[in-house]
Amino acid sequence: MxxxxxxxxxxxxxxxxxxxxxxxxxxxxxxxxxxxxxxxxxxxxxxxxxxxxxxxxxxxxxxxxxxxxxxxxxxxxxICFEVDDIAATLARLKSFDIPLINEEPTIDRHGTKIAFVHPKGTGGVLVELYERP
Amino acid sequence: MxxxxxxxxxxxxxxxxxxxxxxxxxxxxxxxxxxxxxxxxxxxxxxxxxxxxxxxxxxxxxxxxxxxxxxxxxxxxxICFEVDDIAATLARLKSFDIPLINEEPTIDRHGTKIAFVHPKGTGGVLVELYERP
Known part of the structure; x- marks a missing residue:
């Protein structure tokens, strides 16, 4: 979500x-x-x-x-959206063949999981997703 | 605000x-x-x-x-921001010489007051402001 x-x-x-x-x-x-x-x-x-x-x-x-x-x-x-389950969101994007910059989330120093979706798959918008720890 | x-x-x-x-x-x-x-x-x-x-x-x-x-x-x-007082916000922007697309708000069919700020004054971002009726 x-x-x-x-x-x-x-x-x-x-x-x-x-x-x-x-x-x-x-x-x-x-x-x-x-x-x-x-x-x-x-x-x-x-x-x-x-x-x-x-x-x-x-x-x-x-x-x-x-x-x-x-x-x-x-x-x-x-633009960055907070999601409750980044793994599930990325799996769903992959199932629609949306190209991802990060196939797996990276984790920043605060423990936040982060992934970017490629603008090719979004209609020209660089989209970041993150899930808080 | x-x-x-x-x-x-x-x-x-x-x-x-x-x-x-x-x-x-x-x-x-x-x-x-x-x-x-x-x-x-x-x-x-x-x-x-x-x-x-x-x-x-x-x-x-x-x-x-x-x-x-x-x-x-x-x-x-x-990007559009909701403000509580669009007249006050526009007055403040004018006092900083920020170029506006709409010097005065337009009013849409829902009664919302709307004004756009020129990207020249924002660092390349088209900014919309609105105040709900």
């Missing part, structure tokens, strides 16, 4: 400039900034309702997010 | 094909499809938590959404 939109991730070249819109002008709150070394990004977490807007700032020039920014410019990068 | 993510809008060329991913494979429920003549789209509403995924299918070839699909291909079109 899909529980909610966990976050919308927006790739930005600069967090200070991005905060001028998202925090100062729009009025979202900045909860925290975390470095996520495995994706080579700093992530700013802006809670909104039961979801977050996540601002992704590449910290190198070769990561997937950095190349996305270089190629497509700033904007929405992906 | 920003209350929640109201919806994520995804532009699709065909609703039946899109439902194969979003409903059949991913497992979201299809609540309803509405024609929105003022934007020349059919909209499929897929509730998820307190939000919706909205699938936008252009019904002509000249509307803004149709031209977006032609130019950029299918994918995420915009």
């Amino acid at each position: 899909i529980k909610k939109i966990a976050h919308i991730a927006v790739v930005v070249p600069d967090l200070t400039e991005a905060n001028r819109f998202w925090v100062d002008a729009l009025g979202l709150e900045m909860d925290r900034v975390e470095e996520v070394p495995e994706q080579a990004v700093d992530v700013a977490f802006l809670p909104v309702g039961e979801s977050n807007v996540e601002l992704l700032r590449p910290i190198d020039e070769v990561s997937g997010v950095a190349r996305y920014l270089e190629k497509r410019g700033p904007g929405i990068h992906h | 920003i209350k929640k993510i109201a919806h994520i809008a995804v532009v699709v060329p065909d609703l039946t094909e899109a439902n194969r991913f979003w409903v059949d494979a991913l497992g979201l429920e299809m609540d309803r499809v509405e024609e929105v003549p003022e934007q020349a789209v059919d909209v499929a509403f897929l509730p998820v938590g307190e939000s919706n995924v909205e699938l936008l299918r252009p019904i002509d070839e000249v509307s803004g959404v149709a031209r977006y699909l032609e130019k950029r291909g299918p994918g995420i079109h915009h």
